[in-house]
Amino acid sequence: MKQISFTLNGKPVSLKVKGEESLLTIIRIYLEQTGTKYGCGIGECGACTVIMDNEAVRSCMILAEDIEGKEIISIEGLSSEGKLHVLQEVFISHDALQCGFCTSGMIMNAYGLLLQSLNPSREEIIEAMESNLCRCGAYNRIVDAIETTSNEIPKKVKL
């Protein structure tokens, strides 16, 4: 067992781990932030997407030993002081979800995209989101939602 330290949603965390545990288990079970979901466990669905050092990653594919010193943000860390993040707002206003199980992964993946480029084109959005799966079929609305943020983000929310 070894001690690892990182931050989750801005709060420092220190944990004893073996090392091969997945970041998904750490977030969901050890730290009880259950907004991040399990869908496949092999990096194929995106339900477990979180941000690690400003990049969208599949938390099911990240090992505990590789998160030392990292800054991790999960869906719970996206809204601040009770105010929804603009991505959350546009997902609501476009009704870009049905069962909601893929939703936190979708939003975090989109957040990762916006961290890279503030004004993605429709094609860029589709390309960046391609590996996130939604069985309920909310894709078109998700793209529409993300597209509208390119106008809103600069004025509304600091990333």
Added chain:
Amino acid sequence: MRTAINKEELYSRRRFLKNLGGGVVVVFCLGEMSFSSLFAQNHPSLKDLDFNAYLRVKEDGRVDCFTGKIEMGQGIVTSLPQVVAEELEVSIYDIDMIMGDTELCPYDRGTWGSLTTRFIDPVLRAAAAEAREVLLDLAAEHFRLNKTDLQVKQGVISVKNDSFKKISYAELTKGKKVVRSLANKPEIKKAKDFKLIGKPIRSLDAEAKVTGRAKYSGDILLPGMVHATVVRPKVFGSKKIKVDASKLSDFDGVQLVEKGNLVAVVHSDPEVSKQAAKSVQVTWDAPVAKTNQESIFQYLESTINKNKIFETEGDLELGKQDSTIYKEATYHDGYKAHASIETHVATCYFEGDKVTIWASTQSPFGTRSSVARALQMPAEKVHVKQIFLGGGFGGKSNSQQSVEAATISKLCGKPVQLVWSRKEEFMYDNFRTAAVVKVAGGVDSKGELKVWDFDIYCAGTRGTELFYTIPNKRIRFFNQGGVHSFGTGAWRAPGNNTTTFARESHIDVVAHAAGINPLTFRLNNLKSKEMIETLKLAAKTFGFNKEKTSGYGYGIALGQDAGTLVAMIAEVFVDKETGEVQPIRVVCAQDMGQVVNPHGATLQTEGGITMGIGYALYEEIEFDGGKINTTNFNRYEITRFSKTPKIECVFIDKMDAKPQGGGEPAIICVGASIANAVYDACGARVNRMPITPERILAAIS
């Protein structure tokens, strides 16, 4: 069986009445049943009992609405409050949905078959209208006035002509505990008076879902809970011979649980539980493989002889003689997974002899029965709680995971969470059945359908009644138990995706053979006036007669499901070199009677079409007998962002009609509309779904 169900219902109702808090409760009973008969031992008919509803106007003026249905993304958590708010004259945001809790909600068999809007809506509307009248009665007593002197708006009852005299629902119900059921049923509103029904309402649960606050079964973390991992065989249907758990001693704190064929390991850390389970060696006796994804069709056709005639008229021979064109073809459809992004999950704990369960199930009451049966305990000792589902599509109708979790919890003496891995999900999913449909159709020199012979293997007859005028026809259904190497079950509009694919592909085949445009051909041969209207609406919205560039094709398909008529037109692009298909656009016109929430209906339609692209183009389970080779999404392609066409949904305007199904119907037409569009684009007639690039290239050459 019937007595058993009656008992369950009686239990729910008594429990409900016992648990009542303050406020005004309206118990709504269909038919002749009176309130007092709720306590009687002998219930009238089962039918009457199924569709009862409870509403409670609480002391703070908010309204609890109880239903045994569950929310899995189909949006009833929004559309049901909409009808309640309409009749009760309150804000939709003042309604709390209490769903699928077996101790609080009226008995319900399950959320499937696009039944909720058709059968629960009218009941809830009636119950809400009744509640409104009860509140008006109370207000009339309060003001010592006639009810006709009162009016109600946004949860406030006021005296007509004297708007200072008013009382809110909250004030009326404060300190009261009134349980009522009216003998004279009040009228429900007419379409012209609707304020909410027919208006687009955005999903009420969206905020909970975008913030990660919405709780699904796996998000319930209980004190002292252990995570279970079941040791599974490689082959479905294997029997356990022996267990070697000697390596388990390498893991601190694990516990082995065994009962019959169930072998599981539990630990407080899911990672340890998973590792430890891998160390357990089980010897299994596996059934011998009889089929795989290629041989299954031949096998079904040669094995199943038993059949039932579903529809028959005229004389097939005569019809054939009358036809100048006669075409036969066989259509195939492989097994499909439900592939909800949430796998099957159950979290549960025992308190004394009672178990409480959160389960991803479309049938909380069915889960209660299955767990009670498996653990040999009375149903009232099993409490299934309300929870969000991460998709269902028919795949969460059974509740194997709940039985497993409860069994394990009982044996290990701790609260248990069981989350099926994606691999387990692919093994124990009750797949949409593989199926064969053999079709023969004939057309005379005037372009009229004369004969139709339709033999369905396994897919069932839902929605197959012919809406074309054909004087000589026969529809037969061939089926037999034990032909599948694993579980099969309902998949969003069961069977109808497959049979619609076969029928509508073949309609195109005969139309083309007769040299008639598939739109004209359908319009000329349709019997149902409503279907003609629906098709015309689709064709107009799509612009069917528009020119297209090379490589692009249009395809039509018609279908009916859950009372709704569907006309779909798809546009695709086919790359003739690679056989790759790009869906471009889909227009879907539906006659679904009254559309309660056009926005919600649009979401469901878009979702169905998007999901349907998957079964049409990509999805197929690969297997050797009970060994499922498709184990995860890397081997099971579903629709993705880039493959989602532009979608337009239009509805026939029928606000005074009864509402029909909305969650399933649209998806049934996707297979055939894509198949017909592919043919139009490149001349490849593919008779087997999914319509893969290889199959397209093979059909071209």
